[in-house]
Amino acid sequence: MxxxxxxxxxxxxxxxxxxxxxxxxxxxxxxxxxxxxxxxxxxxxxxxxxxxxxxxxxxxxxxxxxxxxxxxxxxxxxxxxxxxxxxxxxxxxxxxxxxxxxxxxxxxxxxxxxxxxxxxxxxxxxxxxxxxxxxxxxxxxxxxxxxxxxxxxxxxxxxxxxxxxxxxxxxxxxxxxxxxxxxxxxxxxxxxxxxxxxxxxxxxxxxxxxxxxxxxxxxxxxxxxxxxxxxxxxxxxxxxxxxxxxxxxxxxxxxxxxxxxxxxxxxxxxxxxxxxxxxxxAQVASIAGRYATVVKGEHVIRLLLAKNPAGWLEALDMVEPGCPVLLAINARDPDGLDTSWLYDVDFSPLRGRRVLVAGDRAYDLCVRLDINEVPFEHVPNFGTALDRTGNGRLEVIANYTAFQDIRAELDRVN
Known part of the structure; x- marks a missing residue:
């Protein structure tokens, strides 16, 4: 050609x-x-x-x-x-x-x-x-x-x-x-x-x-x-x-x-x-911030994007054992307005670890986690999650606009 x-x-x-x-x-x-x-x-x-x-x-x-x-x-x-x-x-x-x-x-x-x-x-x-x-x-x-x-x-x-x-x-x-x-x-x-x-x-x-x-x-x-x-x-x-x-x-x-x-x-x-x-x-290290590991002071944060049940299934398998996890859910136009898909995701693998929840539709996710018998803490934003978890590693899983919000907030964290 x-x-x-x-x-x-x-x-x-x-x-x-x-x-x-x-x-x-x-x-x-x-x-x-x-x-x-x-x-x-x-x-x-x-x-x-x-x-x-x-x-x-x-x-x-x-x-x-x-x-x-x-x-x-x-x-x-x-x-x-x-x-x-x-x-x-x-x-x-x-x-x-x-x-x-x-x-x-x-x-x-x-x-x-x-x-x-x-x-x-x-x-x-x-x-x-x-x-x-x-x-x-x-x-x-x-x-x-x-x-x-x-x-x-x-x-x-x-x-x-x-x-x-x-x-x-x-x-x-x-x-x-x-x-x-x-x-x-x-x-x-x-x-x-x-x-x-x-x-x-x-x-x-x-x-x-x-x-x-x-x-x-x-x-x-x-x-x-x-x-x-x-x-x-x-x-x-x-x-x-x-x-x-x-x-x-x-x-x-x-x-x-x-x-x-x-x-x-x-x-x-x-x-x-x-x-x-x-x-x-092998040289590809992150995809538009997805899978990126960011070091901020004593914090080591890894960002995972998950937009639908199939994506969450894979993302939950990727989180490092023992680390606290922040889950963030929005339902803005780019995400889709319907959050009923949360009930197709099995969150039970998160039992036994520290789970924090944020985002516009955090309460929807809280209800879902409660049904799955996963203890959680609600936080208003990413900065609060960092303060609550202290130094060390934090795994973050978020859907599309929540992911973008966290990236923007991460850029503002000193």
Whole structure:
């Protein structure tokens, strides 16, 4: 494929210039990284700007409910072995963010874009990607998000017959059904610990049979495909050529090793071998502050983002034994306004440790913890949590805007 930059028409050049100016102004005034406002301005001037900026680039798209940002960062790091990579590294995963990412790196021959599940159908034809990675589908933002089966069906229709190569998680029945209309699929055994959204077959409605990692529908032909990329019992990656690759990451949890396996599968489609990709992936230390460990005086604070039941399941497994934990919940527009998903999370692993609770909807979380028989302390903010826990390590798990609040408050703590 030709990866030479395609000259932009005059209107698109103007749109790109205004985009960069708006993004720079947003950063200068402390209103954010400028990805959203920049893309909004650019697309207002030239509605086809995203498609124009994508021309001549080899593009990978990454979508799913959880793990998009991390997997995108891993793939971008791996493709760095080939040259400059444009990417929306701060997680602005709608067309405004995609447009800004491409505009900021017009000379980059490669692009790796995280895509919100609802926007994949529209971004796909605009960017004509070489590879699309599909990670997982589970419930998220229940007050406004599409039901999981409906999302899988929408993806299935969008991917029907496309020439783009799909890298998909064979352990998620919803992903398998969505990807099965595609012409070319590479299956990755990326795991599915959260199975509560895939009890029934999305194709015929029968209850799925599960035997360990294997699953199959007794009423139709839908079943777990044989993966060509997988993790073994020691969390090493098994590649299609039979070679075994140790995965060393700075990010915690087996889920991130599965994300790395997906990244290796995508990178291989671009000609980057695991031996080339793994050292680059190992350098990724945090994702927009997620998993970051911050030292403030005598405090050592680790920040974990969890936005939905599947994410909380993984985050609760990552907390260090014996450390106090701060849980923070908001229900603002970016989070979704419905907190009923808290009742799908099992908080019992927190029994026996010190638990603090904060956030706009802290009382909702307090009720949930009480039902799970987890003792807790309510605190008004992050600073109070630090004062209450004293010196030492504190693990923080928060949903999206609560996470951002804590990062901002952490910056203000002396």
């Amino acid at each position: 030709n990866t030479e930059p395609v000259p932009l028409p005059l209107r698109a050049k103007l749109a790109t210039t205004l985009l960069k100016s708006a993004a720079a102004l947003s950063r200068a005034t402390g209103r954010g990284d400028g990805s959203v406002i920049g893309g909004r301005v650019g697309l207002k001037v030239e509605p086809q700007l995203l498609a124009m900026l994508a021309r001549g680039k080899e593009v990978a798209l990454v979508s799913g409910t959880n793990g998009k940002t991390t997997t995108t960062r891993f793939i971008a790091a791996a493709l760095g072995a080939l040259g400059e990579v444009a990417t929306n590294s701060f997680g602005a995963n709608m067309p405004t963010g995609h447009t800004t990412a491409l505009a900021q790196s017009t000379g980059a021959p490669y692009a790796v874009l995280e895509v919100d599940e609802h926007y994949l159908r529209g971004v796909l034809p605009q960017t004509t990607p070489r590879v699309v990675a599909l990670l997982n589908l589970s419930r998220d933002q229940l007050d406004r998000a599409m039901e999981v089966g409906m999302m899988a069906e929408a993806w299935r229709k969008a991917l029907d017959g496309v020439s783009t190569h799909i890298v998909a998680n064979c352990d998620d029945p919803m992903i398998v059904w969505a990807a099965s209309t595609s012409r070319e699929v590479t299956w990755v055994a990326a795991g599915q610990r959260w199975q509560e959204d895939s009890f029934v077959c999305p194709n015929c409605g029968r209850h799925l049979d599960r035997d360990g990692v294997h699953w199959a529908c007794p009423g139709c032909q839908l079943r777990r495909p044989t993966p060509t990329w997988s993790l073994d019992d020691t969390d090493a990656v098994l590649a299609p050529d039979g070679n075994r690759y140790e995965v060393t990451l700075q990010l915690p949890g087996r889920v991130n090793k599965a994300n790395a396996a997906t990244a290796l599968a995508v990178a291989a489609r671009f000609g980057v071998s695991p031996a080339q990709a793994l050292p680059r992936i």
